[in-house]
Amino acid sequence: MAIILTLVRKDIATFLRNRAAVVVTFLVPIVLIYIFGWVFGLNQKDTGPTDIRLAIVNASTNPAAQKLVDALKADPAFHVITTTDNPDKIKRPLTEEDLRPQIRDGWYRFAVVIPADVVSTDRIGLHLKILSDPRNDIEAQTVNGLLQKTIFSNVPELLGQSLQARAKQFLGDSRFNKFNHSIADTVATAFGGDPAKIQRTIESGSFGLDRITPPAKPADPSLRRLDNGAPAPATTPNPATPAAKPAPATAQDFFSRLVKIDSEQIVGKSVKSPAATRMVGGWAIMFLLFAVSGGAAAFFDEANTGVFQRILSAPVSRAQLLWSRFLYGVLLGLFQLMIIFVVGQMMYGIDVFGHLGNLIAVSVAAASACSAFGMLIAALAPNATAASGLSTLVVMVMSATGGAWFPMSFMPEFMQTIGKFTLVYWSMEGFLQVLWAERTFVELLPILGILTGITLVVMTVAIWRLKKKQIFA
């Protein structure tokens, strides 16, 4: 036993001396648990997504429509936008015509239109419209659920008005008033109260439908997907439910039959393989980061074997040596990305060859940023083991906060802000702009510029640090 304990003590001492191993073993899980805790709302009062940008056009003058807008504004999940700037920078209310180009340009990914005829006399029920760019499946489903929850919680009044208006059209003013009067009298006789007041309540549409409105279930997989472009079905069949035994109708079913929501997918409509197209960028960039950061450890191997000394004793400058490592990282990353995308086309039908030019442009920019990141890891870490530990930590944190694993809107605002400073976010954005939004090269220039900027800044810091390092002598 003493021998076993001696050997265990040796292992513990060795482990504690390896700071990289300690970081990977303890710090990485803590950081990731923290991030996941935020995302999944562990021990928090307010959970779920926050500040999802949602544009609302309210063309209706009905007070109940404004109530719906106010309810969406009050939901912390949404950052509601109702105005836009004219070319002369003067604000004006959004119109439906503004929504499509602004969604295409990425100002927001979801918009609700409450038309002027939200309550119409020529039909029973309500009519709403949702426009979307469902580039992230999880986010789109969640937003859909949240919108349905808020709409169904607020439509009963509108629905009552709709029923009143339809009845009025069929019965005529006189018979309609007589009908409401009779109902009000009957209710007053049976339950008490002022018949005139009850009649006014009935005519306003507030006759108790809200009491049967069920709580929404945002995560319910049966919620209608925003990206399928089909009109709202009454219910979406649950694959787990046998067709011979339809589920009993619920209050939600009742409302969803009466509330007609037209969905229009603005971006990504022609994408052949939406799910794979959405995911491929995030995974690709994560694997690329791991590959490139592995190169940081190899950097130390060459330094330790004296290869750098030999190279630098030739007519080779330190800058040439460093840029050669950078270029190698770019080429490695580019090939890796291309292989991932081509396999994605072969296995999942992602349209890679249809966007090859732009995809190569974004891949070069992303690979450059990742290669620079690898150089920075090599510059900051004291040795290969530390480089390995540091890169594991940073790659996982960047992937989590940059949106490679789950939508950024699920994270608190400050983390979303941090995420936008990561190369993961901008690389994924680039891939989505090419494969999902099918942007032109000119439209991609801002993202290419940002990735190039990240590359230059990171490389400048890395070269500055590396030139001072003893690694070269």
Add this chain to the structure above:
Amino acid sequence: MLSLRSVTKRYGALTALDGVSLDIAHGEFFGLLGPNGAGKSTLMSLAAGLRAPDAGALTLDSVVITPADPAARSALGLVPQSIALFQELSAEQNLHTFGRLYGLRGAVLRERIDEALTAVGLADRRHDPVKNYSGGMQRRLNLIAALLHRPKLLLCDEPTVGVDPQSRNAIFDFLEQRNREGLTIIYSTHYMEEATRLCSRIGIIDHGKIHALGTLDELLTRLPFDEEIVFPATPVTAPLAAELGAHGALTTLEGRHHFQAATGFKLSAFYARTEAHGLSPQLFTAARPSLEAVFLHLTGRNLRE
């Protein structure tokens, strides 16, 4: 050819080179002899332009050598202390890479590679990955990789560390041949045997300073004695060795004691003590002092301390 003027290099509080001045002439085989940590590798890295001195200057044929001027290094070849090769690549691929760094291309490069591999007996293994080579083979390749571009000055930083005697001799023969052909060589080592065999002039370095400089004979004249007494280091001779320490310098190398008598200690007194300990006179031989003795005399410590 190579000139160092008051060169100082510090690493934090440690002064690795302390005002070293040195001139190496064309065609010299110069040995830099000193123990580990004496400053040999620092001097080599400065001469190779890998580091800049904190004070002083180094010039090669009047051109200042600094890390900032890669072109000045084209006349240099460096054989690093470690095996500085790409282990996954073949010998030919390694040489091709290093040759191109010096601007060699095409047929010239191919000829030089063939020539170099043949010279060190690696031509038939040229396509094998270096990681499959023996230590001696890797050392030979490590050496020729620094010579492809035919430098004027070759810097060898302890190039035979961990090499078997056979490969070591092959490397010595190779270097001596190149030196005869006119190549200037600076060879750092802590093996006095290597410096004795190879070098036409030797600099003894310790604690960042050159303590002595000259040919082997010139260095030996610095000793206050012409000969030393050598005898086996065994338990039988241990009592005598303990006594001799008070009458001169006693060093032990590879199982043998080397005794250099202090001034005034007579040979008759020495033999009287051997008789007192019952030791046969056949155990003792008189020998010419080695560089080790010079080093000990100059620095007060052994080369291998």
